[in-house]
Amino acid sequence: MSATIKDIARKVGVAPSTVSRVLSGKSKYYTPETEKKVKQAVEELGYKKNQAAVELVKKQSNVIAAVVSSVKTNFAGEIIDGIQAEASKNGYNLIVVYSGSADTEEQKKALLTVIERPVMGVLLLSIALSEDNLKLLDESNTPYCFLSMGFDDDRPFVSSDDEIIGYTATKYLIEHGHRKIGLVGLDKYPYTGRLRTAGYTRALLENGITPKQSWLEYGDYSYVAGELAMKKFGKDTEITGVVAASDLTAIGILNQARNFGLRVPQDLSIISIDGTEMCKIVQPQLTSISQNFYEMGVIGVRQIEQRVKTLNKTFESQCLVPIKISERQSVFCIE
Amino acid sequence: MSATIKDIARKVGVAPSTVSRVLSGKSKYYTPETEKKVKQAVEELGYKKNQAAVELVKKQSNVIAAVVSSVKTNFAGEIIDGIQAEASKNGYNLIVVYSGSADTEEQKKALLTVIERPVMGVLLLSIALSEDNLKLLDESNTPYCFLSMGFDDDRPFVSSDDEIIGYTATKYLIEHGHRKIGLVGLDKYPYTGRLRTAGYTRALLENGITPKQSWLEYGDYSYVAGELAMKKFGKDTEITGVVAASDLTAIGILNQARNFGLRVPQDLSIISIDGTEMCKIVQPQLTSISQNFYEMGVIGVRQIEQRVKTLNKTFESQCLVPIKISERQSVFCIE
C-alpha cells in the first residue's frame, strides 16, 4: 500500500506530527530545514495523503458535491461550469454524481454516496427528490441548495423566475404581432411547469387574448415532445407563434414544422426557453429566453459557503437570477 | 453531529461491534432480535454511516471515479451512462470530476481529489494527461483505464480504432463517387488525429487518389473549427465531400456551407465522426461514423474490476470497440 506520514517520519527522523505540520503548511511550526527533508522524503516515497483519514478527524472536507438528474440535460453543463469556477476560486473541489430523475432508489443511492462522507455541501441540479429522500437529506445535516428548481416552501434554491419566463416569452411573441400562441413541452404539475403556464396565461389575458385549450401541449421538455406537439397542431394550425419549454423542444417543433413544409419563422415563430448553445447551431438560430445557468452554479456555491460559515439555517436562501431575451432568427414580426 | 455506532450501541445496550455486524449484514453473527433493535435505533437516531471511517479501516471502497476533460464534450454523457449502468449493476458508485483538458494544474487538482481517497479505480475520459500527472496516477497504485483515448505504449485504454474510423469514413465517401475529399477539425499531433489522418490517407491512396494539402484543415474538434475550415475552402471549393472530426465540427461545416448557398448534400457531402444525438437534430440529419461510447464505459468498469481482482497489471488491457456507419441524409451519391 501507499506510504503514510509515519513512513516519512521514520525516514526523516522526526515525529509524524511534524510531517503533518509541514504537509499542512503550518509554516510557523517548523524550520525550512525540516521542511526540505520532509518534502524530499514525500517525493521519494511517492507519498499521497489519505483524505479519508483527514476527513475522519477533521469532520469536514473541502469538497462540494453536485447531484445531477441526468447526463442529458444540456444546461447541466453550464451550471456545473459555474459551480466549478466558483468552487475552484475558493479552493474547494467538486465531485458530481448522476441520478435518474425519476427512480427513487437511484436517487437514494446517489444521495447516499454523497452524504455518507463528510462533504461540505451538496448542490442538487433540477432534481425532484421524493419525500423520503428529502428527509434523508435533511437528516444528514449537510448544507444543501437546489439549483434550477423551485419550491413553494422555504427550502433553499436558486433558479429563474418561471412565471416571468412564461410571461416574457409570451409577451415577446405578442409584441411581434402574434395572437394565437402555443405553449409546448412543459410538465403539467410541478413548480416549473405550473409557473410558466401561469406567466403565459397572464400575458395572454393582459393583452385581451383568451387562451385556448388547444394551444397547450404538455410534455417532458424533450425533443420528441416538441415533435409530437407540432404533429398535433398540424400543418394548417391557426397558431402563428409558439413558446417551447426548452431548446430541445423548440428544435423538435422546428423540424416537424419544416417537415410540414412550414417556413420558420415566416409561417411559424418559435421562442425557446433556456438559451443554451443549441440555439446557435440550428438554422434558423433560435430566439430564446436565456437563463443564466452559470450564475446559478456560482451562487449555489456561495449559498453552501454561507451555510457552512454561519450554521444558520434561517437566513435568506431563495434566490432568483435574472433572465434575458436573446433575439436571434426564429421569431417573425407579423404586423 | 450525526449519530455514530456507539450511540446506537449505547441506546440498544449492545457493543459497537455488534451494531457494526448488523449494519454490514454479517447475518451469521447476530440474532434477529438484536437486528430488529439495532435497525430501530438506526431509524430513530437518523444514523448515517461515515464512509470516511469505513474506507480508512477497509482501505478500499466501492466507488469508481471518472475524470472528464470538459463538461462540453457531447459524447462524455454517453460514456458516463455506460459507466453508470455497469457500475450500478455491480453495486459500485460513480463519482465524476471535471478537469480542463489543457491546464496541467487543473488536471492535477482533479486527479488528486480522486486518488487521495481510497477509490476502487479511476476512468479517464478522453483526457490527455501531462507527464507529471501520469506519474502521479501511476504512483497512486490506483487501478485506472483511459476511455476514448489511445496510446502507443502499453497503458490500459478502451477506444475506437481511429485509423479504421478515418479509413471507413473516407472510403464511404469514395464509394459514393467522391474523389476530392476534405478532412476537417482533427488535431495534428496526438494519437487520435494522427491515426485518423493515416486512415484517411490510406483510403485515398488505395483508390488511386493523391491527397492534397489543401484538403486538410486541422482544428480542435469544435464547431468553430468546422466553420473556419469551410470558410477557407470557400464557396467554390473543388471538394465535394468532407470528413468531419466530430459531430459539432460537421455542423459547423454544414452551416457555413449553407451560408455560402451550397446545398448539403447535393453540392457538398458531409460525414461526421461520433454519431451522437446531435446528428439527428440538424437538418439534413448527419451521416456518421458512430462510436459505441456507451460500450466503452461498460468495458472501462470491467477493466477496473479485473485489475482490482487480479492485482495483475500485465493482462490484456487495450481494447478497441467496433464502430458502425449510420447512414442518414448528409451524403450524396454523385455517380
Add this chain to the structure above:
DNA sequence: TTGAAAGCGCTAACAC
C-alpha cells in the same frame, strides 16, 4: 452470538 481491544492514517492539543 457477543464484547473487548486494537488499529486504519491523520490532526490537534499539550507539554517540553
Add this chain to the structure above:
DNA sequence: GTGTTAGCGCTTTCAA
C-alpha cells in the same frame, strides 16, 4: 520547533 498522546468512527481479530 518538535515530540507525545489521544482520538475521529469504524471493522476485525480474539476471547468468552
